[in-house]
Amino acid sequence: MQLVIEEKLKELEKNYKNKNLSYWKDWKWQLKNSIKTISAFERLLNIKFTHEEREELEKITSTFPLSITPYYLSLIDPDDYKHDPIFLQAFPSINESMVGNHDMEDPLYEDKDSPVPGITHRYPDRVLFHISNVCAMYCRHCTRKRKVGDVSSIPNKEELKKGIDYIRNTPQIRDVLLSGGDALLLSDENLDWILTEIQKISHVEVIRIGSRVPVVLPYRITGDLVNMLKKHHPIWINTHFNHPRELTEDSKEALRKLADAGIPLGNQSVLLAGINDCPEIIKKLCQQLVKNRVRPYYLYQCDLSEGLAHFRTPVSKGIEIMERLIGHTSGFAVPRYVIDAPGGGGKIPVMPNYFISFAPNKVILRNYEGIITSYKEPDSYKNHDCIKGCEDCKLMMKTYEADKYKAIGIEKLLLDSVDTISLIPQNNNRLQRREDNDED
Numbered sequence: 001m002q003l004v005i006e007e008k009l010k011e012l013e014k015n016y017k018n019k020n021l022s023y024w025k026d027w028k029w030q031l032k033n034s035i036k037t038i039s040a041f042e043r044l045l046n047i048k049f050t051h052e053e054r055e056e057l058e059k060i061t062s063t064f065p066l067s068i069t070p071y072y073l074s075l076i077d078p079d080d081y082k083h084d085p086i087f088l089q090a091f092p093s094i095n096e097s098m099v100g101n102h103d104m105e106d107p108l109y110e111d112k113d114s115p116v117p118g119i120t121h122r123y124p125d126r127v128l129f130h131i132s133n134v135c136a137m138y139c140r141h142c143t144r145k146r147k148v149g150d151v152s153s154i155p156n157k158e159e160l161k162k163g164i165d166y167i168r169n170t171p172q173i174r175d176v177l178l179s180g181g182d183a184l185l186l187s188d189e190n191l192d193w194i195l196t197e198i199q200k201i202s203h204v205e206v207i208r209i210g211s212r213v214p215v216v217l218p219y220r221i222t223g224d225l226v227n228m229l230k231k232h233h234p235i236w237i238n239t240h241f242n243h244p245r246e247l248t249e250d251s252k253e254a255l256r257k258l259a260d261a262g263i264p265l266g267n268q269s270v271l272l273a274g275i276n277d278c279p280e281i282i283k284k285l286c287q288q289l290v291k292n293r294v295r296p297y298y299l300y301q302c303d304l305s306e307g308l309a310h311f312r313t314p315v316s317k318g319i320e321i322m323e324r325l326i327g328h329t330s331g332f333a334v335p336r337y338v339i340d341a342p343g344g345g346g347k348i349p350v351m352p353n354y355f356i357s358f359a360p361n362k363v364i365l366r367n368y369e370g371i372i373t374s375y376k377e378p379d380s381y382k383n384h385d386c387i388k389g390c391e392d393c394k395l396m397m398k399t400y401e402a403d404k405y406k407a408i409g410i411e412k413l414l415l416d417s418v419d420t421i422s423l424i425p426q427n428n429n430r431l432q433r434r435e436d437n438d439e440d
């Protein structure tokens with residue numbers, strides 16, 4: 001398929017007629033020759049749309065661009081493209097124009113939780129730093145369609161400096177996730193500058209990079225890039241494989257280079273209807289990832305972003321998949337299945353229920369085979385109620401090493417040292433009545 005595409009590209013791109021095939025692995029050539037129009041897709045894959053279909057598809061790509069690298073295109077099976085998981089992730093569907101009542105432009109409230117442009121600060125000790133808004137391939141299921149692909153709003157150096165200033169001025173941030181768009185689409189020099197600036201901040205302990213280039217543009221993982229990244233350890237990279245067919249020899253080579261550079265690799269998949277909503281596909285994907293030194297990290301329930309309804313599965317499909325992973329394959333090959341809470345509540349793990357019942361000092365559980373078992377709890381356990389400040393701490397960490405921390409949420413209910421006995425939603429009518437009665 002690769003040669004067919006190359007031949008067709010050569011026909012299409014007269015400029016390349018005199019060049020030899022070595023350019024196929026040149027990531028800049030791949031980007032420059034990305035397929036960006038419906039008509040080019042039709043020519044390359046011998047697809048014919050009706051005039052109306054083409055018009056509709058072009059309307060869709062005018063709001064969220066179409067762009068696919070020749071490499072990723074070459075993975076499509078042209079004889080069955082309609083069911084092809086690569087095609088379905090890369091090529092727009094007419095369903096994208098359908099926006100349901102519950103769909104949102106920014107379902108995760110990333111922009112609302114943004115203290116300065118480019119930063120999303122949601123969790124206590126970490127931030128998401130959007131350093132790019134371009135990608136090598138525009139995934140049709142992208143949750144950030146509202147901004148990704150808009151070349152008019154690529155963050156400039158001044159904007160990036162403001163993000164870095166926010167991190168510098170916020171001492172509780174110990175973990176920075178560089179994402180976008182695709183963080184690895186920046187030049188080596190620009191990325192080196194950002195990593196250097198962030199690493200000068202003493203409270204930042206780790207930097208993570210989110211990138212789909214190992215999947216859609218593996219040639220971006222060059223020796224130069226890897227050598228530059230190595231200077232900035234501890235660096236972690238999370239990538240985004242959704243289907244075992246994406247693990248080609250070229251992408252495995254990219255993963256090998258990153259892993260050999262000592263970069264821990266994780267993978268975040270999205271559960272997508274008609275693409276990977278099958279326990280066997282996800283299991284195969286996870287096992288292949290582990291074989292290539294990538295830890296399956298998250299399996300995301302598809303977000304409520306506008307135009308993604310056709311990609312969404314019921315949550316029960318995710319639970320079914322987890323049921324068939326947990327216990328059935330190595331624990332480190334099992335991702336965490338999460339729903340990213342609409343409204344910005346963060347990732348909520350969901351899984352099959354393994355607890356059956358409780359009694360004082362006994363827990364009843366079931367395992368992946370359906371065996372029901374009991375676990376005897378200790379009769380004489382003495383609880384350590386850590387209140388961070390106890391002079392007589394018998395545990396390993398001395399209190400002067402412990403972070404100063406204020407309990408939030410459910411954690412407050414668990415601590416005996418905090419007086420909170422319930423968490424109450426705002427505008428609770430019953431409590432309002434109580435307050436009114438007290439005033440009378």
Ligand code: SF4
Pocket residue numbers: 134135136137138139141142143144148180181182211212
């Ligand atoms: S690589 Fe990530 S940010 Fe870019 S289009 Fe795909 S999902 Fe969206």
